[in-house]
Amino acid sequence: MKKKDLIFILLIIVAVISLSILLNPFKHSIQMDDQGNYISRYAWVSGQEWSELDLTDANYDSPEAFLKDVDDYVEIIGKELNRSEWINTNIKDGTLDNLIEIKFSSGRSEASGGGYFESETYVRPVILLNIDGFEGGRDNLIHELVHIIAPYTSSKTMSEGLACYINDHYSKYDKTFLFDGSVHLIVKENLEGKYGNLVDYLGNNANGSNKLYTSDKKRDILYYAFSDSFTTYIIENVGIEDYMRLYQSDFKDEDYIDALGSDRQTSIDRWQAYILDFE
Ligand SMILES: [Zn+2]
Numbered sequence: 001m002k003k004k005d006l007i008f009i010l011l012i013i014v015a016v017i018s019l020s021i022l023l024n025p026f027k028h029s030i031q032m033d034d035q036g037n038y039i040s041r042y043a044w045v046s047g048q049e050w051s052e053l054d055l056t057d058a059n060y061d062s063p064e065a066f067l068k069d070v071d072d073y074v075e076i077i078g079k080e081l082n083r084s085e086w087i088n089t090n091i092k093d094g095t096l097d098n099l100i101e102i103k104f105s106s107g108r109s110e111a112s113g114g115g116y117f118e119s120e121t122y123v124r125p126v127i128l129l130n131i132d133g134f135e136g137g138r139d140n141l142i143h144e145l146v147h148i149i150a151p152y153t154s155s156k157t158m159s160e161g162l163a164c165y166i167n168d169h170y171s172k173y174d175k176t177f178l179f180d181g182s183v184h185l186i187v188k189e190n191l192e193g194k195y196g197n198l199v200d201y202l203g204n205n206a207n208g209s210n211k212l213y214t215s216d217k218k219r220d221i222l223y224y225a226f227s228d229s230f231t232t233y234i235i236e237n238v239g240i241e242d243y244m245r246l247y248q249s250d251f252k253d254e255d256y257i258d259a260l261g262s263d264r265q266t267s268i269d270r271w272q273a274y275i276l277d278f279e
Contacts, residue, residue: 030064033096040067042074042091043100053104059137059173069172070102073142076170077149080240081162087149090114091125100125100148108213109133109140114148138174143167153247154205156212160224161231162247168228179225184278187229190222191275198226202268205251233271234260 031039036047050063060066074091078084091114092098100114105128113125125148133139146163153159164177179186190196201223213220235243242259249255253263260267 030067037096038063038067039096039099041071042087043067043070043102044096045102049104053131054135056135057137058135059139070100070141070145073145073170074100074149077142077146077166080166080170081146081150081244082241083149083151086151097124100127100145102127102129104129104131104134106131109144111144111147140167140174140177142171143177151244151248155203155247155251157202157204157223157227158231158247160212161227161229162243164224164228165231165235168232177224177228179221182278183225183228183232184275186222186225188275188278190225191272195219195222198222199268199272202226202230203246203251203256203264229275230268230271233274234267 029040032047033039037044038047038050045063045067047063050066055061060069074087075084078087090098091100101124103126107128107130109128109130111125111127113123127141127144127148129139129141129144143163143166146166147159150159150162153162164183167177168175168183176183191199195218198219212223231243234246238260246255246259249259251264256262256264256267262270
C-alpha cells in the first residue's frame with residue numbers, strides 16, 4: 001500500500017470517529033413533531049415553552065439534553081423501585097397521551113398522574129417545573145418523576161421522603177431537595193423546639209391532614225427534610241424492598257413489624273436516637 005493511501009485511510013478513520021463523538025448527544029433519539037414538540041422515549045416538551053426559557057444558568061442548553069436526562073431518570077427510578085414493568089405498560093411510544101408531559105410554570109413544581117394519587121394511577125402524567133428553579137439549576141426533575149413512577153402511598157411523608165431520597169442519590173445536579181447540606185444534620189438541629197412535632201407526621205397514613213404547605217417556609221422545608229431523613233434511615237437499614245412494602249401498606253403497627261421488625265413508635269425512636277448521634 002502506498003504511503004498516500006495509508007494517510008487517506010487514516011484520515012477517514014479520524015473523520016468517522018470525530019463525527020460519531022460530535023453526534024453522540026443525538027444518538028439518543030429525540031424527535032420533533034409537526035406541532036414543534038420535542039419527543040423522547042418517555043416524555044415530551046413543547047418547543048414553544050422551551051424557547052421562552054432563559055437557559056443561561058440552567059442545567060440544560062437544549063431540549064435534547066434535557067429529555068435525555070428525563071429518559072435516563074425514568075429508567076433509573078424504574079430499576080430502583082422495581083417499576084420497569086409499570087413504566088413499559090403505562091409510559092410508551094405512540095401518541096403524546098402515553099408520555100410524560102413536561103411543562104413550566106411560575107408556581108410550585110408538581111406532578112400529577114401515574115402513582116401520585118390513588119385515583120390517578122392510569123391518568124396521563126404531567127410534570128410542572130417551576131421556571132425560576134429550572135432556570136437557576138435546581139429543577140426538581142427527578143423528584144417529580146419519582147412521584148409519577150412510584151406506586152401510590154397513603155403517607156405524604158413517605159411520598160416526599162422517597163422522592164427526596166432518589167433525588168439525593170441519583171440527581172446529576174442538585175443533590176438535596178430544597179435544602180443544602182446533610183439532611184440528618186438539618187433534622188438533628190430541629191428535632192427539639194418549634195418544629196419537633198413534625199415527627200408526628202412521619203410514616204402514618206393521614207395523608208390529607210399532614211399539611212405540606214403552610215405560611216411558614218422553614219417549616220415546609222423541614223417537612224421535606226424530616227421525611228427524607230426518616231426514609232433514608234429506613235432504606236439504609238432494611239433495604240428498598242422492605243421500605244416499599246411499608247410504603248404501600250396501611251401503616252399499621254403490624255405493617256411496620258412486617259417490614260422493619262418493630263412497630264411505628266419503636267422505629268421512630270430508633271431513627272431519632274440515630275439522628276441525635278449523627279455527626
Ligand atoms: Zn414532592
